[in-house]
Amino acid sequence: MNALLWSWSLTGLFLLSILANGVMSSDEMDLFNNFKGANMFQKQDDGADVLMVGLTLVQTAAAEGAVCLDGSVPGYHLYRGYGSGANNWIIQLQGGAWCDSIEDCQNRKRSRVGSSTLMETPIEFKGILSNKAAENPDFYNWNKAVVRYCDGASFSGDSENKTAQLQFRGKRIFLAVMEDLMAKGMCHAKQALLSGCSSGGLASILRCDDFSSLFPPTTKVKCMSDAGFFLDAVDISGARSLRRMYSGVVNTQGLQNMLPSTCTNHLDPTSCFFPQNIINQVKTPLFILNSAFDSWQIENSIAPPSADPSGSWHNCSSSFTCNASQMQFMEGFRMSMLDALKTFSMSNKNGMFIISRWAHCLAQRKDTWFPGNSQPGEDKGIAVVVGDWYFERAKK
Numbered sequence: 001m002n003a004l005l006w007s008w009s010l011t012g013l014f015l016l017s018i019l020a021n022g023v024m025s026s027d028e029m030d031l032f033n034n035f036k037g038a039n040m041f042q043k044q045d046d047g048a049d050v051l052m053v054g055l056t057l058v059q060t061a062a063a064e065g066a067v068c069l070d071g072s073v074p075g076y077h078l079y080r081g082y083g084s085g086a087n088n089w090i091i092q093l094q095g096g097a098w099c100d101s102i103e104d105c106q107n108r109k110r111s112r113v114g115s116s117t118l119m120e121t122p123i124e125f126k127g128i129l130s131n132k133a134a135e136n137p138d139f140y141n142w143n144k145a146v147v148r149y150c151d152g153a154s155f156s157g158d159s160e161n162k163t164a165q166l167q168f169r170g171k172r173i174f175l176a177v178m179e180d181l182m183a184k185g186m187c188h189a190k191q192a193l194l195s196g197c198s199s200g201g202l203a204s205i206l207r208c209d210d211f212s213s214l215f216p217p218t219t220k221v222k223c224m225s226d227a228g229f230f231l232d233a234v235d236i237s238g239a240r241s242l243r244r245m246y247s248g249v250v251n252t253q254g255l256q257n258m259l260p261s262t263c264t265n266h267l268d269p270t271s272c273f274f275p276q277n278i279i280n281q282v283k284t285p286l287f288i289l290n291s292a293f294d295s296w297q298i299e300n301s302i303a304p305p306s307a308d309p310s311g312s313w314h315n316c317s318s319s320f321t322c323n324a325s326q327m328q329f330m331e332g333f334r335m336s337m338l339d340a341l342k343t344f345s346m347s348n349k350n351g352m353f354i355i356s357r358w359a360h361c362l363a364q365r366k367d368t369w370f371p372g373n374s375q376p377g378e379d380k381g382i383a384v385v386v387g388d389w390y391f392e393r394a395k396k
Helices: 059-064 102-108 170-183 199-206 208-212 241-253 295-302 314-319 324-340 382-390
Strands: 003-009 012-018 039-043 049-053 075-079 088-093 123-125 143-147 159-161 166-168 191-197 220-226 286-291 351-355
Touching: 049 075, 059 170, 075 123, 075 170, 088 170, 088 199, 102 166, 102 241, 123 143, 143 170, 170 208, 191 199, 191 208, 199 208, 199 220, 208 220, 220 382, 241 295, 286 382, 295 314, 295 324, 351 382
Parallel strands: 088 143, 088 191, 191 220, 220 286, 286 351
Antiparallel strands: 003 012, 012 351, 039 049, 049 123, 075 143, 159 166
């Protein structure tokens, strides 16, 4: 039986669903553009060293047609594990929204989320990617790879638009990078976790069973979506802004036949790009980490500028400074998210941690991931909750 634990903190109400076998912005830096494929450390504002990891390009991916929007090869940042973590792997799928029209994708291909020629390197590894036991006790010495996002459709497309000179090859990119990492030792993994933030969190749901299929049954494989539970919600004007965006993504990249057939056999393709309609069909154990007041969704789905021409919601959507009626609307959104997760939470293999903090992406931030940074009154930090679920440490 699931138990619901409620606790008040300085940052809001936490809902923690404990399952039967588990529990439920970047610092300023100088970019070393010539630094490739190696690790280094850099001082943070608090004086602590942060791990910096260089970019590896998958040159062989071009022959497989696994390329970014502009046709450049994909890339990833790899930190090698050691000791007890030498045969354990975390794969982090990078986020960065989507492109929902040809014009939008053409603009995107001239950026770091559309071309590997423009990707910054090295990047910071913090939170669940940290190599410090004091900050990341369960995963600090695991192999960790951040897969760069450059397709604009959550690693899901497999088409092209020759006229617009656009490649929509997200799924091929995912498979090509996984093949490269398998050749670098991931094939020997004893434990593996596929994670992702934002649109990468959506991708971690969509690609979860594909990831699991890479390994033998003896490998423990699980997935986690961080800030990837995007709701098909009604905005403050009565429209569905995110559905309109997702419809553009699906139609622009031709995702109709790329989405889970367990969903598309009874729902339209756009609906099957929403996690609420696909999570219950994912066979691999899955953890949903999200804020019920997700800052990206508030700004872009609940109260986007198109739905708020007067700007009356600006303070609420941009800084969570809301009046009583706005908070009532937001509470409705929170309850919709919890309702959409009810069936999912009933499965013993799954886990969830839904907070009420105004935030977006929690696992890659030191201040939200590390349990030592929990606010007074909080029962557990996110790192402990996720670790308890992954390693099945919860008391029954």
